[in-house]
Every structure is written in structure tokens, then in C-alpha cells.
Amino acid sequence: MTAQILDGKATAAAIKSELTGRVAALISRGVVPGLGTLLVGDDPGSKWYVAGKHRDCAEVGIASIQRELPATATQEEIEAVVRELNEDPACTGYIVQLPLPEGIDTNRVLELMDPAKDADGLHPMSLGRLVIGETGPLPCTPYGIVQLLRHHGVEIAGAHVVVVGRGITIGRPMPLVLTRKSENATVTQCHTGTRDLSHHLRQADIVVAAAGVPHLIKPEDVKPGAAVLDVGVSRDENGKIVGDVHPGVAEVAGWVAPNPGGVGPMTRAQLLVNVVEAAERAAGPDAG
Numbered sequence: 530m531t532a533q534i535l536d537g538k539a540t541a542a543a544i545k546s547e548l549t550g551r552v553a554a555l556i557s558r559g560v561v562p563g564l565g566t567l568l569v570g571d572d573p574g575s576k577w578y579v580a581g582k583h584r585d586c587a588e589v590g591i592a593s594i595q596r597e598l599p600a601t602a603t604q605e606e607i608e609a610v611v612r613e614l615n616e617d618p619a620c621t622g623y624i625v626q627l628p629l630p631e632g633i634d635t636n637r638v639l640e641l642m643d644p645a646k647d648a649d650g651l652h653p654m655s656l657g658r659l660v661i662g663e664t665g666p667l668p669c670t671p672y673g674i675v676q677l678l679r680h681h682g683v684e685i686a687g688a689h690v691v692v693v694g695r696g697i698t699i700g701r702p703m704p705l706v707l708t709r710k711s712e713n714a715t716v717t718q719c720h721t722g723t724r725d726l727s728h729h730l731r732q733a734d735i736v737v738a739a740a741g742v743p744h745l746i747k748p749e750d751v752k753p754g755a756a757v758l759d760v761g762v763s764r765d766e767n768g769k770i771v772g773d774v775h776p777g778v779a780e781v782a783g784w785v786a787p788n789p790g791g792v793g794p795m796t797r798a799q800l801l802v803n804v805v806e807a808a809e810r811a812a813g814p815d816a817g
């Protein structure tokens with residue numbers, strides 16, 4: 530069997546095309562959505578992701594506010610920029626690019642953000658709303674994964690999903706999104722402390738691999754026909770991405786989200802969705 534591709538680039542392009550009309554409608558009502566980003570340090574990957582977010586904004590008509598601090602920035606300097614973004618009326622939503630440099634208290638920074646401007650869905654208030662089933666911004670990668678599966682007709686309701694990883698951007702919130710009534714999946718969460726990972730993986734209809742361990746998921750770990758989404762990012766000596774999923778998995782799985790080209794573009798598209806939805810909420814119903 531050779532797996533079908535869950536094409537994140539094409540799916541993200543379709544989402545962006547739909548958003549362009551919604552942004553134009555907001556602007557015609559005098560509401561200009563603006564995405565702010567705060568990048569601390571000079572990690573090449575983070576710089577590339579932030580630049581991509583602003584390219585996406587330009588594509589759909591969202592304004593950009595870019596703030597950068599050196600890797601030596603103190604907790605106080607970072608928090609001062611967060612306060613500025615909270616106050617800036619041109620910034621309708623923003624993100625703090627993660628990870629922050631070592632020694633910075635990330636939770637304190639996230640908690641300081643105005644929850645009404647949380648474009649990432651990672652503010653404790655947004656995560657709490659997700660837990661209690663209230664509407665709010667959804668974490669970009671987990672919801673991007675749901676959209677990618679739906680777009681390709683992969684059944685989520687009733688599926689057994691195994692999530693590998695427990696980080697703040699993917700592993701931790703992924704089961705919260707998948708077990709909502711609207712998704713209705715059954716989830717097993719695995720991580721580096723899981724005994725016999727292979728046993729759990731072989732039960733899965735859908736695997737979300739977000740451990741950051743190169744080629745952790747091998748062909749013999751995968752149930753034939755399963756959907757396997759590779760979200761792990763490690764780099765080889767040439768800076769090339771090595772995902773969590775061994776290339777041989779494509780011979781066993783029914784669907785594969787490649788890396789790059791699968792979930793990454795969906796993360797960026799969902800960020801735009803969150804910015805537009807927040808601006809629409811703030812603008813209120815369209816009387817015209």
C-alpha cells in the first residue's frame with residue numbers, strides 16, 4: 530500500500546482564499562485585523578516561522594505588527610513588549626513565538642497577554658475555555674490537524690487517535706480538541722514515559738506524532754490503512770527537517786501528512802483563522 534497524502538499546502542491555500550473575503554468584509558466595515566508577533570532571539574527556525582506568518586497576513590489583507598528582542602532580553606523587557614501589544618489598538622491579535630530563550634518564565638509571559646488578543650489559543654484562559662467547552666481561539670496546530678483530516682475526508686468521529694507528545698503547542702491541547710463533541714474521537718496520549726509505545730500505536734486509526742524524536746514511528750508500529758500525521762521537527766547536520774515518522778510508514782498507512790508540507794502550513798492557516806474570528810467577534814454582528 531502507498532499512502533495518500535494529506536496535503537497541508539493545498540488545504541491551507543483553500544482556507545486562505547476563503548479568509549481573504551472575510552478580511553475584505555471586515556475592512557469595508559472599518560475594522561482592520563492586525564496580527565502582532567513577538568520574536569525573542571535569533572533562532573533561524575523561529576525567524577522563518579514568524580516571517581511566514583507575516584507573508585500569510587499580507588496575502589489575505591491582515592496588517593502586520595512585528596516586534597523583536599535580542600536573545601539577551603530580560604523577563605521585564607519581554608513583559609514590557611507584551612503590555613505594549615495589549616494596549617496597541619492596531620494589534621487585534623498576537624502571538625509570542627515559542628520557545629522563549631532559556632531562563633525566561635514562559636508561563637508568566639503567556640499569562641500577561643490580553644486573552645481577548647490571544648491568536649494562538651495558548652493563553653491559560655483560552656485553554657481553560659477549551660476544557661469547559663466554551664468558544665474561543667483554538668490552538669493552531671491541533672485544530673489545523675482536525676481541518677486537514679476533515680478536508681481529506683478522514684473520519685475523526687469514533688476513531689481511536691494516539692497522540693505522541695505532551696508539549697504546550699501540540700501534545701497537551703490535541704486530546705482536548707479531539708474529544709470535543711464536534712470531533713468525538715477517543716484519544717490515548719503517549720509520551721516519553723509511555724511503556725511499550727508500539728503496542729499503543731498499533732491500535733490507532735490516527736497517529737499524531739509530536740515527540741521531536743527522529744523516525745520514532747516505524748512501519749511495524751502502524752496499523753495498515755491508518756492516518757499518520759508527522760509533526761515532529763528535528764534537523765539533520767545540513768539543517769534539513771527530520772520528522773518523527775520513518776519514510777517506510779507510507780507503505781503501510783492509508784494516509785500520511787508529510788513533513789514538511791503537511792501540518793506546518795495548517796498551523797499558519799489556523800493562526801489567520803483565529804485573527805479573523807477575533808476581529809469578527811470584536812466587530813459584532815454586521816448590521817448591513
Ligand SMILES: Nc1nc2c(c(=O)[nH]1)N[C@@H](CN(C=O)c1ccc(C(=O)N[C@@H](CCC(=O)O)C(=O)O)cc1)CN2
Pocket residue numbers: 574577578581624625626627628649669670698770788789790791792793794796797
Ligand atoms: N507561539 C507559537 N510558537 C510555536 C508554534 C505555535 O503554534 N505558536 N508552533 C511551532 C512553530 N510554528 C509556528 O509558530 C510553525 C512550524 C512549522 C511551520 C511550517 O510551515 N513548516 C513548514 C516547513 C518549514 C521549514 O522548512 O522549516 C512545513 O511543515 O511545510 C509553520 C509554523 C513552535 N512554536
